[in-house]
Amino acid sequence: MPDQNGPFFEDIDMGDEIGPIELVATDENVSTFCELWGNPMPNRFTSQEIAEKSGLPGPIVPGVMSMAIMSQALTDWAGPESLKDLDLVFRQPIPHNKPLLISATVTDTREEDGENIIECDVLMMGEAGERYVGGIAIITLPSSGE
Amino acid sequence: MYLDLHSHSVSSDDSRATVEQYVKWVQVLRNKRGCTIDGFVLTEHRKFDFDKDYSQLAAEYDVLIMKGSELDTRYGHVLVYGVTEALAKDIDLGDVKMDARELMKAARHHGAIAVPAHPGRFGIGLVDYMEQGETFPGLNMVERLNGGSRAGENERADTLCQEQNYLGTGGSDAHLASHLGACLTSFPTDVRDERQLVEALLAGDFTPVWLKDAK
Numbered sequence: 001m002p003d004q005n006g007p008f009f010e011d012i013d014m015g016d017e018i019g020p021i022e023l024v025a026t027d028e029n030v031s032t033f034c035e036l037w038g039n040p041m042p043n044r045f046t047s048q049e050i051a052e053k054s055g056l057p058g059p060i061v062p063g064v065m066s067m068a069i070m071s072q073a074l075t076d077w078a079g080p081e082s083l084k085d086l087d088l089v090f091r092q093p094i095p096h097n098k099p100l101l102i103s104a105t106v107t108d109t110r111e112e113d114g115e116n117i118i119e120c121d122v123l124m125m126g127e128a129g130e131r132y133v134g135g136i137a138i139i140t141l142p143s144s145g146e
Numbered sequence: 147m148y149l150d151l152h153s154h155s156v157s158s159d160d161s162r163a164t165v166e167q168y169v170k171w172v173q174v175l176r177n178k179r180g181c182t183i184d185g186f187v188l189t190e191h192r193k194f195d196f197d198k199d200y201s202q203l204a205a206e207y208d209v210l211i212m213k214g215s216e217l218d219t220r221y222g223h224v225l226v227y228g229v230t231e232a233l234a235k236d237i238d239l240g241d242v243k244m245d246a247r248e249l250m251k252a253a254r255h256h257g258a259i260a261v262p263a264h265p266g267r268f269g270i271g272l273v274d275y276m277e278q279g280e281t282f283p284g285l286n287m288v289e290r291l292n293g294g295s296r297a298g299e300n301e302r303a304d305t306l307c308q309e310q311n312y313l314g315t316g317g318s319d320a321h322l323a324s325h326l327g328a329c330l331t332s333f334p335t336d337v338r339d340e341r342q343l344v345e346a347l348l349a350g351d352f353t354p355v356w357l358k359d360a361k
Contacts, residue, residue, distance in 0.1 A: 015174040015324075089160050089321070105324035107167055121162075121322040128297040134322055136162045 006079040008144040009116035012109055018120070019103035021073050025061045027096050033065045061094035066133055070122055073102045078118075078139050086122070088135035094124070101125045104137065115140045147337060148330045148360045149210070150186035152225060152263065152289065152317025157198070158191040158216075160321055165200055167323035169207040175327050175357070182360045183327045185210025187227065187343070189263075189317075192218055192240045194229040212340050216263055217249060218242035221275045221282075224249055225289060225317070228258035228344035246272075247282060259344050261315055264292040266302025273302050287347065290314025291354040293328030294321075315347070316354030327357050 027046070034041050044051045044059060051059045067088055074083050094100065101124070108119035118141055124133040153168065154161035168186065175181040186209070188195070193215060200211040215226045220243050226233075233256035237249060246262065253260040265272035265288045272288060290303050291314065307314045316329040332353045337343050346352060 014170070015178050087162060089162060091160070107171060107323045121324040123322070126296075130296050131294060134162070136322070 006077065006082070007141060009109070009118070009141040010144050012106055012118055012141065014106055014109060016106040017103065018077050018105075019073065020101040020125075021103070022099050022101055023069065024099055025065065025069070025094070025096055027059075030059065030061060030065065030096055033062065033068075037062070037064070056093055057095075059096055061096060063090050066090070066094050066124060069100070070102055070124060070133065070137075074104065074120075074122070074137055074139060077104075078141060082139045082141060083137060084117075084140055085138040086135065087137075088122070088133050090133055092130055092132050094132045095126075099127045100132070101127065107136075116143055147184040147333050147335075148182050148355070149184055149212075149333065149337060149343075150318050150320070150327050150329070151214075151227070151315050151331050152189050152216070152292065152329075153186050153320040153326055154190060154216070155188050157188070157193070157195055158321070160191070163320065163323040163326070165203060165211065168320075168326050169203055169209045169211070171323045171326050172207065172209045180361055181327065181357055183209075183330065183357075185212065185337075186326060187212040187214045187317075189214040189216040189225050191216050192242070194226075194234055194239060196231065196234075210338070212343060214340070215239060217244070219244050219246040219249055221246040221262075221280060222265065222267070222270050222272050223263040225261045225263045225315075226253055226258055227261070227347065228253070228256075228340050230256050230258065232256050233258055250282070250285065257341075257344065259347050261347070262288045263317075264289055264295060264299060264303070264319065265306055266295065266299040266304075267292075268296070268299065271299070271302070273306050276306070285310075285312070287313035287315065287350075289317055289354075291316035291329040291356065293318035293325060295319075313350050313352070314354045315352065316356075327360075330355050330357065330360050332360070
């Protein structure tokens with residue numbers, strides 16, 4: 001048996017659900033991300049004043065950070081090298097310091113070019129049902145027989 | 147029968163669901179979740195796909211696939227069922243500033259029907275415009291249940307329907323395969339194509355339902 005804690009391809013079926021995983025992107029998280037990213041601060045992601053000048057109600061979570069958060073949620077579930085593709089649509093600005101619910105639903109399973117492929121709808125929502133980010137993820141999983 | 151009257155395929159710029167994924171998802175809803183869903187309408191944003199034919203896919207998966215539009219107007223989004231080439235010549239489907247009242251009138255003139263989508267949506271829904279004093283003479287139905295609504299938005303649509311005595315439809319507003327069918331419209335009669343859908347809506351005998359109630 002492979003030495004891994006994630007799911008096997010054979011365990012997964014269409015309609016299976018992952019999550020929701022709840023987390024919060026705090027002011028501090030966003031500042032740290034901007035620092036690592038190399039985005040000079042203050043900016044619309046960290047400053048109320050600059051965000052308002054950009055027509056936003058307040059500082060928002062960078063799109064690339066929300067993509068990283070969703071990627072991590074998926075790789076935490078499936079394994080570090082499992083994520084092949086993530087295609088997202090950013091529908092609404094994501095606020096700081098508010099619960100973010102990340103979930104995925106398996107919409108297809110198939111074997112393709114020798115790989116075990118799982119296709120998922122992925123979603124980042126707010127607690128009032130706001131659909132912040134949605135899209136699809138392509139994940140590879142090992143077979144239990146490998 | 148249960149139909150999802152509001153969905154978007156990859157033909158809309160903000161959707162990531164193919165029509166094939168939708169019909170496969172219908173099988174999940176039917177076979178694993180025990181729900182009844184007979185078909186759906188692809189209401190693509192600001193367009194109508196005259197050139198697309200899904201009849202083979204529909205037959206293969208035993209799912210009714212119909213086509214419509216979701217058009218932007220200065221008074222919010224409007225779903226249009228029964229779109230014809232004549233209607234598309236008469237109005238600019240991509241005109242985001244069109245008057246919803248003119249659209250409703252043109253739709254009826256050409257045998258189609260225009261139904262305001264998610265009227266309770268904060269900031270951009272019909273309820274907001276009515277609160278600002280706009281009136282929509284002749285309007286008698288709106289989308290009452292929308293699967294993409296935030297907390298409070300379907301409730302606003304519900305209140306609108308009760309206060310104005312409007313009929314209400316249901317649709318998922320799916321942009322991803324797994325969201326299809328979240329809300330549906332229940333018809334007591336069979337609908338087989340877009341023309342019959344318009345007739346069924348005009349007859350007024352339908353009810354919006356949540357997926358959990360479509361069993």
